[in-house]
Structure formats: C-alpha cells, structure tokens
Amino acid sequence: MKKRTTLKQLARELDVSISTVSKALKNSPEISQDTIDRVKAFAKLLNYRPNNIALSLKNKKTKTIGIIIPDIVHHFFTKVIKGVEKYANSNGYNVIVGLSNESFSNEVINMEMLANGSIDGFIISMSRETMQRQDYQHYTETLNEDIPLVMFDRVVAEIPCDKVIVDDTKSAEIAVNTLINKGATKIAILTTKDYVSVGRLRTKGYLEALKNHGINPIRDLIIKIDDELLYEEDHLDVLEKQVRELLLNHTDVNGIFAVNELYAVVAMKVAKEMGYEIPNDLQVIGFTDGMLSKHATPTLSTISQHGESMGSKAAELLIQRIDERVNDLPKEPTKTVVISTNLIQRGSTK
Amino acid sequence: MKKRTTLKQLARELDVSISTVSKALKNSPEISQDTIDRVKAFAKLLNYRPNNIALSLKNKKTKTIGIIIPDIVHHFFTKVIKGVEKYANSNGYNVIVGLSNESFSNEVINMEMLANGSIDGFIISMSRETMQRQDYQHYTETLNEDIPLVMFDRVVAEIPCDKVIVDDTKSAEIAVNTLINKGATKIAILTTKDYVSVGRLRTKGYLEALKNHGINPIRDLIIKIDDELLYEEDHLDVLEKQVRELLLNHTDVNGIFAVNELYAVVAMKVAKEMGYEIPNDLQVIGFTDGMLSKHATPTLSTISQHGESMGSKAAELLIQRIDERVNDLPKEPTKTVVISTNLIQRGSTK
DNA sequence: TATCAACACGAAAACGTTGTAGTAATGTTA
DNA sequence: TAACATTACTACAACGTTTTCGTGTTGATA
Structure with missing residues (x-):
C-alpha cells in the first residue's frame, strides 16, 4: 500500500x-x-x-456530525440533509449519513457504529418502530455519554435535547381552516396511526379547526393509515381502497386534508377516477412540499415544512452544543425551535 | 468536557x-x-x-467511504445512496455524504475535505459543471494518491477507474423502439445539452432507433434543454414553453421520449393542457423510475435504472479496491459494470 | 537443585499530529 | 568577561489503540 x-x-x-x-x-x-x-x-x-484522523485523535473532535433518518428516499428528509450539509460544510464539518429504514434495531446499530468516536454529535429523526416501542434507551445513553444530540420532526418529549420541529398542530389547523373558508363543509383527514407523533399532532389540529367552526367530527372521516409500508407499492393499494370506501360511503365529502403529500396525491387520483372534479367537487390539502405536490394534476396545495431550514437550524444547534462541550462552557437549557410553515395554494383548492 | x-x-x-x-x-x-x-x-x-479514531489511525483505514453526488434532492441519487449504505453497512463501513450541488468547486472542496484520511475511498457521480469544464484533475490526483475511486452514472472515459453505469444508449433505443412499435410515427426527444454524458448517450439511442426504422430525424424534434436549473421553479417555465412550441409547430407529434422523469411529466402536463389525450394522441416514455412516474396522471412509462443496485455494485467494487490496496494485492484492471435497465410500462403508453 | 517450560502479565513502539519545555549557539549588556 | 537574551531549532509527551517482545513467577523435570 x-x-x-x-x-x-x-x-x-x-x-x-x-x-x-x-x-x-x-x-x-x-x-x-x-x-x-x-x-x-x-x-x-x-x-x-x-492526516485528519491523527488530528481528530489529538484534538478529540472529528469535525463530523452524524445524521440518522428513517428513509432517504423521501423528499422531506432529503431537504433536511441538504440543509444540514450546507450549514455543516460551511463550518468545516462533514456529514455522515445513517439510515434506520424505519427500524429500531437499525437505528440502534447505526448510532452505536457512530457513537464510538466517529462523530461529534447526532442529528436524528426517530424511526417509526422506535416511536412504536417507545424505547429511547439508546438516546439517553448517548446523552449520558455527553454526546450532543438534536432531534427534528419526529421528536418525543421524553428525551431532553434540542429539537427542531414545525408546529404540526397549528399548521394542520390552518390547512383545515383554509378548506373550511373555501367552502368545504365535510372534511376528511388521511392520517397515520397515533404513535407517529406528527400524524397525531396533525390530527389534533384537524380536530381543533373543526371544533372552532362548530363542526362535529365524524369518526368515519378520520382515516388512520397503517403506514408500515409507506412509499411501497403494496401499501398504496390499501390506501386507495380506504379512500374509495370513504368517498363511497360519504359522497358529500368535499374536503380532504392529508398528513403527507403522497396520501394527498393518491386521494386525488382515486377521487378523479370516481368522477370528482378537483377543486370544484373536492378540495385537497397535503403536508410537505415535495416533487409530487408540484407536479400532480391538479397541482397540490400543501403545507410547506421548509426542510432545508430545519436542517440548517438543527446543524446550528448541534454545533453550538459541540462547542459548548469542547470548550467546557456552562450548559444552556435545551431548546425547541419551531420552524414556521406556510400554506402553498395551488390547483387542488379553490 | x-x-x-x-x-x-x-x-x-x-x-x-x-x-x-x-x-x-x-x-x-x-x-x-x-x-x-x-x-x-x-x-x-x-x-x-x-475509540474508533484511534483504531483508524493505527490500522490506517477508516472503514468509511465517501459518496459525492451532484444533488440529493433527486430520487435517483437517493436510491443510489440507499444501495451504497446497505452494502457498506453490512460490511462494517460507514458512509459520508458530500454534495457538489452541480458545482465544480464544491466537488473539489468536498473531495479535498475527505481525501485527507477521513475516508478509504470515493464513490462519485460527476457534477454538471465538471463535465462542462472537462477538468478532471482532482480525480486523477485522488487516483495518484492511491485512493480508490468508483464512478457511477455520469462517468467519463478519461478517468481510469471502476465505473457503474446503465447502457444509456441501448435503453433509450429500447424506449424509442417501443414507442414506434406502439404506433408512434413522429417522435420528439426532450434531452439535455450534450456535455451531460447521459443526455448525449440517450440522444444517440434515440437517433439509432429512428435510423433502424428508416425514420429521418428532424432537428426541430430534438430539444436540448439547458438544465442549469433542473428541478428549480424558473427552469420549468422554459421547459414548458419549449414543449408548447414543439407541439404547436408539429401538431402531429405522437410520441415523446424524455431523458428524465421530470421532463416527461412536464411534457404530459403541457400536452394535456393543449388537449392531447395520453396515450391515445401522444405516448410518452421517461427515464428514471421515481415518485413522479408512479403518481403522475397518467402514470408514466419509464426506463428504470435500478439506482439501488447501482449503489450496491459501486460499493462492492470500491470495497474490493480498498481490500486490494490494504492487502497489497496485485491491481486488477479497472472494470465498467453495466447495470441492466428495464422498461416499465404504465399509462402513458398504449 | 539447577534447568526449563508454561503462565500471566508489563513495557514500549507505532500510527501522525501538536505544543510545551528544553537546549545549543549566537549576540548583547554591564 | 560573566550574565543574560535571542534565535532556531530538537525532544518528548500526549491522544487511544494493538501487538511484539520481554520478564518474573510458578511448577515440573533431570
């Protein structure tokens, strides 16, 4: 050699x-x-x-941050990575990516692989399975070892660390309010099972919007999809079937709020097949502003989460913590930064 | 601390x-x-x-591979990363991601940041600007320093390293053949400027298919889009305008082959607006099987590149080279692996 | 009882850096 | 001319491992 x-x-x-x-x-x-x-x-x-490795050893810092996400084939996470990379790079940091693939054990393994000195800190969005099991031991262990950690999007209160989120509840409420203001009177929601925090919170916003307008929620209109196989082919069939049933049983539904863009796009597809005209018969708003939203027919009105900003912010918080640690500064209390969303109105609403 | x-x-x-x-x-x-x-x-x-860093220093290997791609907000690259990660992880390697953002200098900086001992080898797809400038010095330098390098998708012959590609020419030819067999007689192509290797090769395949069927190519039907701002909003306006002009000047176009899925989807959108019925009046085939293809209306027939396989294969080749290097094995000649594509037929073709 | 394995452990070098603490050889001052 | 600065270097420890090469005790053998 x-x-x-x-x-x-x-x-x-x-x-x-x-x-x-x-x-x-x-x-x-x-x-x-x-x-x-x-x-x-x-x-x-x-x-x-x-030789960077020798320097890392000597300086006891690697100038590398690890980001662990549930899935990289996903526009939102991809945007976040971009934001992290940008901020990190311009501060002399490298980014090492771990994919949990929505699996608990993968998440644990990935974290262990990196927590042995390879990185100075973590940026993480929790895998679905971890949320389900509510087993946060690997997080607390990491924190115990004094390795800084910033969570984003899928966060839980139990873990005492900096967080970057959007106000899911408020954003959902705004989406549903918009639907109502534009004339929708019977609004369904396509959401996830409750253990997915963002799904739960967005559902809460949906319910609040209804309540504020004196509309009674109808159980049938709240469709909680088991997103085990989100973005997999076979999963979509189930989703399609559920939407079809919804529209069959409640032909007067004239608004749909979906907690991600894929659900929204699939809903539009089914509705169109069933003869609905969007946005005249049915208005749809999604969540996450990705490729699908921009290029669906009609184009999809959606809540933009500003993934790139979330990423930069997360990186900023993390690097602050790293500095705090290596310089032995007093520890600031953990903070939760809320990135503001905005509703992008396109063709799927009036 | x-x-x-x-x-x-x-x-x-x-x-x-x-x-x-x-x-x-x-x-x-x-x-x-x-x-x-x-x-x-x-x-x-x-x-x-x-402590992994101490081990890296001692063993003179980091068990980390660097992947540098032009853009992460892009389904294909995302799939490749996934493939790389999967193979790398199961072989005890970590993956560190660098984003060139299609810029030459970013590519150089990223490579330099990593080539100082942080990684054992590179997996790279060239940035557009690099292809344009044809300045491959940072690649050859890396190779001179004996750091293994595997290129994928956007490759050039000048760099003597392992490569993983699809047969762009052949695949395009198959796509266009299919269009012809399904009755299309006047076929346009939406491609990139020639300096983008994959665009050039796919155009070549298009021309060959036409030639084999005795069809004379028409200059007007070959639209080379300056993809400077691919996937940016303002870029799409230009694209839309070009497609509109095409269909206006050649109302009898009944087939379109696009070198990526976005071009295909935009073309379908414009055509539909202009009253074309797809696939009856106009058949469309794209390249790259991403989210858009699956969820466009109609769903898009497309050439699937199997990005994940490309990623795994690239990782495999790289890790072989790394082993070869650390074990002082004789150097095998560089090889180019061609991943086979396949045409996925959906709603945009008959 | 001198010799020799076997056993169980320790010392030290090496990986590539950086920074502190020397140390010679000058030149300057009283 | 003895004491002291200055200059321009070198030695060495340290970062956390692994591994080679000792080495001091045992217990067994001749």
Whole structure:
C-alpha cells in the first residue's frame, strides 16, 4: 500500500526534526524564514496534507456530525440533509449519513457504529418502530455519554435535547381552516396511526379547526393509515381502497386534508377516477412540499415544512452544543425551535 | 468536557497494565480467565467502547467511504445512496455524504475535505459543471494518491477507474423502439445539452432507433434543454414553453421520449393542457423510475435504472479496491459494470 | 537443585499530529 | 568577561489503540 506523505518523511528528507516541519508549515515565528520556505516547498512537492484522523485523535473532535433518518428516499428528509450539509460544510464539518429504514434495531446499530468516536454529535429523526416501542434507551445513553444530540420532526418529549420541529398542530389547523373558508363543509383527514407523533399532532389540529367552526367530527372521516409500508407499492393499494370506501360511503365529502403529500396525491387520483372534479367537487390539502405536490394534476396545495431550514437550524444547534462541550462552557437549557410553515395554494383548492 | 472511558482508565482502576486490559477484552489466551472476567465486568460497568479514531489511525483505514453526488434532492441519487449504505453497512463501513450541488468547486472542496484520511475511498457521480469544464484533475490526483475511486452514472472515459453505469444508449433505443412499435410515427426527444454524458448517450439511442426504422430525424424534434436549473421553479417555465412550441409547430407529434422523469411529466402536463389525450394522441416514455412516474396522471412509462443496485455494485467494487490496496494485492484492471435497465410500462403508453 | 517450560502479565513502539519545555549557539549588556 | 537574551531549532509527551517482545513467577523435570 502506497503511503501518504507524513511529517516524519518530510523531516527525514529535509534533515530537520518533525517539530520543525510541523511548525514551519504553520508559519511559527520559532522557525527561520529560510527553513519555512524550504519545508513548504518540499511539502508542496510531495503533496503533503495533514492526516485528519491523527488530528481528530489529538484534538478529540472529528469535525463530523452524524445524521440518522428513517428513509432517504423521501423528499422531506432529503431537504433536511441538504440543509444540514450546507450549514455543516460551511463550518468545516462533514456529514455522515445513517439510515434506520424505519427500524429500531437499525437505528440502534447505526448510532452505536457512530457513537464510538466517529462523530461529534447526532442529528436524528426517530424511526417509526422506535416511536412504536417507545424505547429511547439508546438516546439517553448517548446523552449520558455527553454526546450532543438534536432531534427534528419526529421528536418525543421524553428525551431532553434540542429539537427542531414545525408546529404540526397549528399548521394542520390552518390547512383545515383554509378548506373550511373555501367552502368545504365535510372534511376528511388521511392520517397515520397515533404513535407517529406528527400524524397525531396533525390530527389534533384537524380536530381543533373543526371544533372552532362548530363542526362535529365524524369518526368515519378520520382515516388512520397503517403506514408500515409507506412509499411501497403494496401499501398504496390499501390506501386507495380506504379512500374509495370513504368517498363511497360519504359522497358529500368535499374536503380532504392529508398528513403527507403522497396520501394527498393518491386521494386525488382515486377521487378523479370516481368522477370528482378537483377543486370544484373536492378540495385537497397535503403536508410537505415535495416533487409530487408540484407536479400532480391538479397541482397540490400543501403545507410547506421548509426542510432545508430545519436542517440548517438543527446543524446550528448541534454545533453550538459541540462547542459548548469542547470548550467546557456552562450548559444552556435545551431548546425547541419551531420552524414556521406556510400554506402553498395551488390547483387542488379553490 | 466529560471524557470517554479508555483503556488507560480501566487499567488504572483495575491496577493492571493497559496491555492486559486490551488483551483481556479480546479474550487473549495470554490472560487468565480470572483477569478476563474482572476486566470485562468493569469495562461493561463503565460502558467502555474502543475509540474508533484511534483504531483508524493505527490500522490506517477508516472503514468509511465517501459518496459525492451532484444533488440529493433527486430520487435517483437517493436510491443510489440507499444501495451504497446497505452494502457498506453490512460490511462494517460507514458512509459520508458530500454534495457538489452541480458545482465544480464544491466537488473539489468536498473531495479535498475527505481525501485527507477521513475516508478509504470515493464513490462519485460527476457534477454538471465538471463535465462542462472537462477538468478532471482532482480525480486523477485522488487516483495518484492511491485512493480508490468508483464512478457511477455520469462517468467519463478519461478517468481510469471502476465505473457503474446503465447502457444509456441501448435503453433509450429500447424506449424509442417501443414507442414506434406502439404506433408512434413522429417522435420528439426532450434531452439535455450534450456535455451531460447521459443526455448525449440517450440522444444517440434515440437517433439509432429512428435510423433502424428508416425514420429521418428532424432537428426541430430534438430539444436540448439547458438544465442549469433542473428541478428549480424558473427552469420549468422554459421547459414548458419549449414543449408548447414543439407541439404547436408539429401538431402531429405522437410520441415523446424524455431523458428524465421530470421532463416527461412536464411534457404530459403541457400536452394535456393543449388537449392531447395520453396515450391515445401522444405516448410518452421517461427515464428514471421515481415518485413522479408512479403518481403522475397518467402514470408514466419509464426506463428504470435500478439506482439501488447501482449503489450496491459501486460499493462492492470500491470495497474490493480498498481490500486490494490494504492487502497489497496485485491491481486488477479497472472494470465498467453495466447495470441492466428495464422498461416499465404504465399509462402513458398504449 | 539447577534447568526449563508454561503462565500471566508489563513495557514500549507505532500510527501522525501538536505544543510545551528544553537546549545549543549566537549576540548583547554591564 | 560573566550574565543574560535571542534565535532556531530538537525532544518528548500526549491522544487511544494493538501487538511484539520481554520478564518474573510458578511448577515440573533431570
């Protein structure tokens, strides 16, 4: 194996000590200009570059942050990564990505793989299975080991760390309010099982909007989809069937709020097949502003979560914590940053 | 800063040497069972885990691979990452992601950030700007430093490394053949400027299919889109306008082949607005099987690139090279693996 | 009882850096 | 000219491991 140029090699060939080489490369005043020039020239010649690993070991920091997400084939998470990367890179950090694939054990394994010194801190959105099991031991252990941790989107109160979220409840309420204001009188919601925090919160917003308008919620109109296989083919059939049944049993539904864009798009598809005209007969609002929303027919009105901002913010919070830690600053209380959403109105609403 | 448990601490508290602790944890036969048990128990108590950075330094390998892609908000790349991650993880490797954002300098910076010992090898898809400038110095430098490199999708012949691609030309030819067999007689192509290798190759396939069927290509029907701002809002307006003009000037176009799914979906949208019925008046085939293809109306027939397979394969090749390098095995000649595509027929073709 | 394994452990080097604490060889001052 | 600064370097420890090469005790053998 070809070996990279090291200080030792430079030192040997230049017939000076390692320290001299190190200092010369850093323009130390201890070293004569002559030597500095010689060393630098030779270093350039041999294409010397300091070994990051050695530095990490010495400095006890890796300048790397780990982000662990449930699924990368997902526009929202992808946006978040982009935001994290951008902020991290411009602060000299690298980003290492772990995929939990919505599985508890994968999440644990990934965290363990990285928590052995490979990274200075974590940014995490919890896997579905973890939410279901409510087993947060690996999180608390990480925190106990004093490794900073920032959660985003799918968070739980039990874990005492910085968090970046959107106001799911409020956003959902705004979406449903909009539907009502635009004339929808009977509004269904396509949501997830309650253990998915964001689904639960958005459902809450839906219910609040109804209540504020004196509309009684109808159990049949609240469809909680088991999203085990979200974004998998076979899962969609189930979803389609449920929407079809809904529209069959309640032909006067004229508004649908979906907690993600895929549900919304599928709902529109089924409705169109059944002869509904969107937005005239039926108005639809989704959540998450991704590719699908922009290019569906009709284009989908949706709540934009600003994933990239969430990512940057999470990175910012994390790097602050890392600094706090390495500089032994007093620990600030954990904070939860709420990124504001906004409703993007497109073709699926009047 | 709270310090992690180290061998030294364990040694001190157990009143044995560091070596003994190290060996005990590895069940060395040199150490008595008694001591092994004591050490292990205490290590577990203090939650000891070996410091990966120290290991990396010692072993001269990081068990980390870097993947650099032009854009993460892109279904295809996302699939590739997933494939890389899967293969890498199950072989004990971590994945660190760099985003070039289609920019040359970002690509260079990212590679330099990682090529200082942080990673054992690269998996890369070239940024658009790099293809345009044809400046491959950072690649050759990386190879000169003996850092293994595998390219995928957007590759160039000038760089002597392993590659993973699909047969763009052949796949495009198959797509266009299918269009012709299904009755399309006047087929347009929505492609990119020639410097994007995949665009150029797919255009070549289009032309070959036409030639094989005795159809003369018409310059007007070959639309090369400057994809500077692909997936950005303002870019799409330009695209829409171009498609509109095409269909206006050539009302008898009855087939469109697009080199990515977004172009295809936009084309369908414009066509529908102009009163075309898909697939009866106009058949469309895209490239890349992403979210859009599955959920467009009508659903889009498309060439599936199997991004995940490409990712796994790339990771496999890279890890082979890494092994070759660290074990000083003889260097095998570089190879180019062609992942087979297949045409997924959906609603946009008859 | 001197010799030699076997056993159980420790010392030290190495991976590539950085920074502190020396240390020679000059030049300057009283 | 003895005491002291300054200059320009070098030695060494440290970061946390692993591993090779000792080494001091045992107990068994001749």
